[in-house]
Amino acid sequence: MNGARKLLVFGGIALATLGMLYGLYYAVLVEHQTLDRMGGSLATAFTQAAGRRLPEARTSIDIYAATKFDYVRQVDVHSHWIGLAMLMIVLGVVFDDVALGERIRFGIALSLLIGSVIFPLGVILQTTDGGVLASALAIVGSALIIVALAAVAAGFARTST
Amino acid sequence: MAVWEPPPSGQTGRSSAVAQTHQAAGAVSSSVAATFSTMSARRLLVFGGIALIASGMLFGDIVAVFILHQNAGRTGAALLAAVQAVQARNPAAVKEAFGHMGEFLEDRGTKVDTHVHMIDAGYLALLLALIQPYVALSASRKKLLAKVLLTGGVLLPVGIFLIHYVGLAHSPFTAIGWASVLADSAGGLLIVALVGEGWGLWNYFRSRRVGTTEPELPQDHNWERRTLLAGGTVLVLLGFLHGAWYASVHLYEHENREMLILTAMLDQGSGHDISVASVNAYGGLQAEKAVEIAAHSHIIEFGLLAILLSFLQPYVFLNDRWKKRWIYLLLAGSAILPIFVLLELKIGLLAGGIADAGGLMVIVALMGMLVGVLRYSGRLDAEIGSAP
Numbered sequence: 109m110n111g112a113r114k115l116l117v118f119g120g121i122a123l124a125t126l127g128m129l130y131g132l133y134y135a136v137l138v139e140h141q142t143l144d145r146m147g148g149s150l151a152t153a154f155t156q157a158a159g160r161r162l163p164e165a166r167t168s169i170d171i172y173a174a175t176k177f178d179y180v181r182q183v184d185v186h187s188h189w190i191g192l193a194m195l196m197i198v199l200g201v202v203f204d205d206v207a208l209g210e211r212i213r214f215g216i217a218l219s220l221l222i223g224s225v226i227f228p229l230g231v232i233l234q235t236t237d238g239g240v241l242a243s244a245l246a247i248v249g250s251a252l253i254i255v256a257l258a259a260v261a262a263g264f265a266r267t268s269t
Numbered sequence: 270m271a272v273w274e275p276p277p278s279g280q281t282g283r284s285s286a287v288a289q290t291h292q293a294a295g296a297v298s299s300s301v302a303a304t305f306s307t308m309s310a311r312r313l314l315v316f317g318g319i320a321l322i323a324s325g326m327l328f329g330d331i332v333a334v335f336i337l338h339q340n341a342g343r344t345g346a347a348l349l350a351a352v353q354a355v356q357a358r359n360p361a362a363v364k365e366a367f368g369h370m371g372e373f374l375e376d377r378g379t380k381v382d383t384h385v386h387m388i389d390a391g392y393l394a395l396l397l398a399l400i401q402p403y404v405a406l407s408a409s410r411k412k413l414l415a416k417v418l419l420t421g422g423v424l425l426p427v428g429i430f431l432i433h434y435v436g437l438a439h440s441p442f443t444a445i446g447w448a449s450v451l452a453d454s455a456g457g458l459l460i461v462a463l464v465g466e467g468w469g470l471w472n473y474f475r476s477r478r479v480g481t482t483e484p485e486l487p488q489d490h491n492w493e494r495r496t497l498l499a500g501g502t503v504l505v506l507l508g509f510l511h512g513a514w515y516a517s518v519h520l521y522e523h524e525n526r527e528m529l530i531l532t533a534m535l536d537q538g539s540g541h542d543i544s545v546a547s548v549n550a551y552g553g554l555q556a557e558k559a560v561e562i563a564a565h566s567h568i569i570e571f572g573l574l575a576i577l578l579s580f581l582q583p584y585v586f587l588n589d590r591w592k593k594r595w596i597y598l599l600l601a602g603s604a605i606l607p608i609f610v611l612l613e614l615k616i617g618l619l620a621g622g623i624a625d626a627g628g629l630m631v632i633v634a635l636m637g638m639l640v641g642v643l644r645y646s647g648r649l650d651a652e653i654g655s656a657p
Binding site: 147150151153154155157158159160162165166169172173176177191194195197198199201202205246250253254257258260261262264265 | 352499512531569573
């Protein structure tokens with residue numbers, strides 16, 4: 109197994125483990141409370157509005173918005189880390205079919221690994237007031253994955269010499 | 270490790286097809302056969318994986334056609350009832366309406382989860398079929414792990430599907446019904462199987478090999494493999510580009526719009542004319558989000574499926590022409606479904622119908638390939654049975 113394949117397979121396994129552990133932590137310690145807060149705040153907003161307590165209703169809607177903003181990104185991070193890890197493992201199995209030079213293949217594998225780590229990391233940092241750094245990580249990470257995938261597709265389509 | 274040589278370029282027609290089939294038949298007794306022995310773990314995982322994926326897709330098509338739209342209508346009606354209850358200053362009716370909404374959302378959620386979990390269990394089975402050469406366990410243990418995984422892969426979606434219907438009936442628990450117990454137990458089976466496979470991999474890489482190890486999958490770089498690999502990667506790439514575009518252009522706008530609509534609903538309840546338009550706007554927004562997310566996830570999953578199926582082509586015992594047809598059908602369906610899901614809000618039901626047809630094309634292609642693998646297995650077993 110050459111360096112690029114090792115990087116993809118073992119990097120993929122490590123990333124999948126990280127994604128699953130993060131999902132487990134979130135499901136066990138955070139998710140139920142988050143879902144309760146999200147559903148509860150929306151129902152509360154409507155109940156408060158029915159009681160003509162509009163300022164409180166708006167506050168409840170704000171809580172709902174903030175909770176949902178966080179929840180969507182937490183779930184996205186979990187699923188994207190695992191999804192990208194699975195893609196890396198599968199590509200690692202057939203990476204010798206990418207008809208490009210060994211150094212280029214290693215560069216592609218490295219781009220996929222770095223992009224797959226930092227893109228979801230940037231997304232999750234958005235929930236912690238990560239500011240510009242969070243967005244930059246997400247954009248650079250997704251750009252790395254897109255460029256790497258385009259190169260892999262071209263490499264697969266080429267007939268090996 | 271080549272399975273069988275591709276035909277010389279220019280050789281076409283029925284005679285070629287027959288020749289190729291015979292060529293393939295000859296190869297059954299060669300090295301490839303060793304990677305697909307009778308009722309081996311890999312064979313179980315390949316059959317089970319394809320069957321789970323095809324079943325999950327068929328279920329998804331049925332749900333999309335007969336359940337999702339009706340469910341969305343009922344959820345919208347419950348939301349409208351909640352808004353009207355706000356205007357009528359009736360908090361009890363608000364709670365009742367939200368209770369109904371919760372039921373409708375659970376109905377929808379469990380069906381989508383059934384679809385997703387069945388397909389993902391199939392992907393997992395195919396992925397594990399690939400790594401069997403690196404799982405250093407005895408053949409009987411590998412087979413047992415494959416059976417455990419497939420049992421979990423079937424029972425998990427069944428349990429999830431039943432959650433909405435069984436509820437808490439006859440359950441000794443306050444919040445968990447028997448269907449959840451079934452789903453969680455099936456998830457436990459999947460975890461046991463994965464831990465076992467992980468233990469086998471650990472043994473392999475620590476060079477503590479137990480029993481026999483299987484040969485690696487054939488690595489012939491033929492048209493079928495190249496097309497599925499390149500096509501699958503392009504699909505994943507398109508899905509990723511679409512996701513990046515959605516995140517940068519629509520995600521925040523959708524989140525802001527949802528809050529504006531909800532606030533407007535509450536304000537209308539305070540004395541303004543109640544407007545069905547607000548509820549319709551909310552439903553429309555949910556539909557916009559749903560089609561974007563469905564297109565994104567489906568195109569990526571189909572891409573991954575194409576890549577996984579590229580590994581199985583040596584076991585598809587069909588002539589070259591039929592192999593190509595199934596591959597074209599699979600890739601075409603994989604592109605048609607997400608494209609027309611996206612167009613559903615612009616074109617309407619026609620696009621929805623075409624998207625469903627795209628899903629059906631993928632299912633038919635999968636079934637065609639499964640028939641090819643079954644033919645391969647039958648031929649292989651017959652040769653083994655007739656051997657002196």
